[in-house]
Amino acid sequence: MPAFTTTRDDHLIAWLTALAVCIHIVESVLPSPLPGIKPGLANVVTIAVLVRYGWRMAAWVTLLRVLVGSLLLGSFLSPTFILSLSGALCGIVALGAARALSPCLPGAELSALGYSMLAALAHMAGQFFVAYALFIPHPALLHLLPVLMTAALLFGLVSGRVAQALLDRVT
């Protein structure tokens, strides 16, 4: 039998992913006013992990959350999964870019609020364009984009604030 060695990081990732998956599943069962608009509270975990443990860990937790969540919900490889994954990928790419560029930013580094806004917007944009390109290339869909992005900004601020509160408690 091959021997697995697990590091402390691996355990951390596993626990945080489990937490994120729980939020993800609870949220997916909640009725949503409009499909496509969800609070994205699982984002809280991503942001908190990013600020506390860095980008690599946040990326792991986010991608695993999407994968495990979809397996548990039975949506693996379905359109919902593809949209989730593309949103999540865009989100972590945006966060990575913001991290990499933060030395060039004026004054301070982004706080949890800034990261959260950025991740939510990137998530929505990525998800939207994949939906438009793969599923419904209908021009009327473009009229939704401003509304969806506005919702993303608001939810991004809210989950950023929650992540901040969480981080304040932990430290």
Add this chain to the structure above:
Amino acid sequence: MTFALNRADSVILIATLALLAFLYIRFWGDATQGEQARILVGGKEFSVVSLYKDQRLRIPGTLGVSEIEIRAGKIRFIDSPCHGKQCIHTGWLTLGGEVAACLPNRITVQVLGREPRFDAINF
């Protein structure tokens, strides 16, 4: 709940608000902008195409094949087997209600929008 934004956060927020303003103007501002075009052959609907998908279409008419180009929200005839080439001279169509027709080849293109800019075209 208070939101304490630092300077970098504010930069992101301002950039986002600017982006949102752009998106609202772009996609909500001009309702007369065409979104789709209806192509008719011999008075019968041949297809409805999106003006947001750039492509070239080859439409079989009575005389032969007419070629139609769609680019960046506009549509036009680029080739038609007619003599007068009136359809090609009509040029780009973009506003809801605009029409171009190749009568000899019996093909017409009509722009559809949420709020048509024109109900009819006089010429």
Add this chain to the structure above:
Amino acid sequence: MRNRPFAVPSPLATRYSPLAFRYCLIALLATASCSKPEPLYQEQLLALGALVNISIWGMEPDTARRAADAVTADFNHVHATWHAWQDSALTRINAQLAAGQAFSAEPEMIPLLERARALSRASDYLFNPAIGQLFARWGFQSDEPKGPPPDPAVIDALVAQHPTIDDVVIEGNQLRGTNPAVQLDVGAIGQGYAVDVAIAHLRTLGVENAIVNASGDIRVIGKHGTRPWRIGIRNPRGNGIFASIELQGDESIVTSGTYERYFEYGGKRYHHVLDPRTGYPAQGTLSVTVLAHDATTADAASTALLVAGAHDWQRIARAMGVKHVMLIDAQGTVHIDPALAKRIRFEIDPAPEIVISAAL
């Protein structure tokens, strides 16, 4: 039964089927575009060598379709009666007019012939429905006129015979030709007339809001819901929209343009609006737009004013009782009466040079 891998026996699985997903997005689109389907019924047909669009607002789709179908039949009937080149009631009349003997015409043809006569006289014969021979010599009856232009001697000979509609004697249903050069061609009012027939028919069918558009010859009745009908006037030079105007109630707008039908020969462009005084295409004007109550008058007047040109259009317009005219000359300058100038909006950029005339 074997276990299928990856088949998740979760009740949630069904919620995420691709189909349900699509329905969700489609429902979302429906709410997002806030578009209740408009009570606008549209039909398109080809008749009189023209593209005919019929739009009916505010009726049940079935009722509107029946009305539009009835109008389609009208257009086909006008086409069969008045077509100047294919075998029609008109070509049979032309053959008998040339013979010079009195004969009976179909009663339904008399009103249009009388209208054409009155309009031709009022226009000082610049609108001349009797020059079918000249028109045919130029080859403009063909779908694809090609040239070459006819021999000048032939044109001069035809003009010298001076065919007018006064050479057609109308007594009851009896017609008699007094000039063998007369060949009736109602092309310059046929479309307008068909539009008027169609609108009258729609009204008897209870339609209150509609547009009938035969290749740009437009008559509107009523409104588009709470707003007037919006009409775009095509740029006579190049593409796009030159101007726009809102019409409602019962109004017609017709444009005659030199760009509609033409051929190029020896580097020169020859268009289809012939000046009956010279036998050659009218010079100096690109297009004339006439706004009038009925489309027959607007159609005849737009042709006559195109021939009259920038220096004489006001006199002919007054004589024909036409109140709203926009003439675009060969330099692109707009000559317009003050009443129409108030209603029209120029869409073209840069704005054209505009000369406002005395009130008509």
